[in-house]
Amino acid sequence: MLFPTSLVGSYPQPEWLIDRKKLAGRFPPRVRAQELWRIDAAYLAEAQDDATLMAIRAQEDAGLDIITDGEIRRESYSNRFATALEGIDLDNPGTALDRSGHPNPVPRIVGKIRRKHAVEVEDLLFLKRHTSRMVKITVPGPFTMSQQAQNDFYPDLESAAMDYAVAVNAEIRDLFAAGADIVQIDEPYMQARPEPARAYGLRALNRALEGITGTTAVHICFGYAHVIHERPSGYSFLGELRGCHCQQISLETAQSGLDCAVLQQLPDQKIILGVIDLSNMQIETPEVVADRIRRALPYAAAENIIIAPDCGMKYLPRDVAYGKMLAMVEGARIMRREVG
Numbered sequence: 001m002l003f004p005t006s007l008v009g010s011y012p013q014p015e016w017l018i019d020r021k022k023l024a025g026r027f028p029p030r031v032r033a034q035e036l037w038r039i040d041a042a043y044l045a046e047a048q049d050d051a052t053l054m055a056i057r058a059q060e061d062a063g064l065d066i067i068t069d070g071e072i073r074r075e076s077y078s079n080r081f082a083t084a085l086e087g088i089d090l091d092n093p094g095t096a097l098d099r100s101g102h103p104n105p106v107p108r109i110v111g112k113i114r115r116k117h118a119v120e121v122e123d124l125l126f127l128k129r130h131t132s133r134m135v136k137i138t139v140p141g142p143f144t145m146s147q148q149a150q151n152d153f154y155p156d157l158e159s160a161a162m163d164y165a166v167a168v169n170a171e172i173r174d175l176f177a178a179g180a181d182i183v184q185i186d187e188p189y190m191q192a193r194p195e196p197a198r199a200y201g202l203r204a205l206n207r208a209l210e211g212i213t214g215t216t217a218v219h220i221c222f223g224y225a226h227v228i229h230e231r232p233s234g235y236s237f238l239g240e241l242r243g244c245h246c247q248q249i250s251l252e253t254a255q256s257g258l259d260c261a262v263l264q265q266l267p268d269q270k271i272i273l274g275v276i277d278l279s280n281m282q283i284e285t286p287e288v289v290a291d292r293i294r295r296a297l298p299y300a301a302a303e304n305i306i307i308a309p310d311c312g313m314k315y316l317p318r319d320v321a322y323g324k325m326l327a328m329v330e331g332a333r334i335m336r337r338e339v340g
Contacts, residue, residue: 010312011070094150141187288329
């Protein structure tokens with residue numbers, strides 16, 4: 001199929017499940033943030049299952065081809081996995097600067113980073129039980145987790161990133177063994193901090209992908225539109241990903257009006273093309289979506305383009321998110337007829 005459609009990862013959590021005002025009023029949590037949930041701990045897992053079912057059905061009803069679990073069980077894209085690892089003092093968090101330059105509580109590394117157990121396999125199995133379509137699940141990347149931590153153990157962050165990579169590699173292996181069609185590694189800090197990303201980030205990312213034979217994607221972005229309002233005109237870390245051992249690269253093009261000529265830097269990978277602007281509550285028309293897809297076609301083959309929103313939909317109102325998904329699906333259909 002030309003132009004298959006998918007979310008980047010997240011979908012809005014319902015108001016009855018999580019306090020969306022509190023969620024939106026703070027930076028994305030790096031440590032656990034149990035205070036965000038509205039449901040008593042005894043019933044939270046069941047409520048998260050119910051909300052995940054709603055997210056799956058919304059994606060199917062909108063016509064998406066590749067389904068995620070919406071990251072409904074997560075307080076942020078990274079903290080569910082990052083706080084499940086050995087070597088972290090959860091009771092005494094550290095502090096690190098967020099990509100916006102503000103201090104944020106983060107996991108404090110006090111010992112060797114190790115994965116104690118599979119973290120997201122049950123989430124994947126739940127997703128597979130409730131859809132017959134292709135499924136994708138996301139994990140935070142080793143470089144990004146190293147940047148979202150206070151290092152009180154390793155001689156440097158590079159050493160921490162390499163152990164994070166070993167943990168991510170083990171998780172990816174288990175996710176493919178459990179039946180994932182696509183595993184996406186989220187590495188937004190490669191864009192935010194390109195110099196250390198060049199120094200060791202790509203090496204850590206490739207260590208996380210070592211020996212993996214399933215279809216993998218890497219997501220880099222400019223940050224949640226709700227949090228990071230100003231967008232640069234281009235990526236500070238992109239062509240380097242040509243050396244990444246993954247099959248797909250996820251990029252944003254809608255809000256930033258990215259010059260799609262940069263796609264020529266990634267001739268060997270498929271592009272997950274962000275075509276939905278999450279800073280604007282107005283729902284795009286299918287024609288606008290189609291135009292954003294057309295901008296990429298001089299620089300990437302149609303069969304190598306996957307259609308998605310910019311970044312994640314977590315902070316959108318649910319009705320807006322659903323409307324934008326519908327427009328995205330119809331825009332992709334327009335382009336299939338046009339190109340096919």
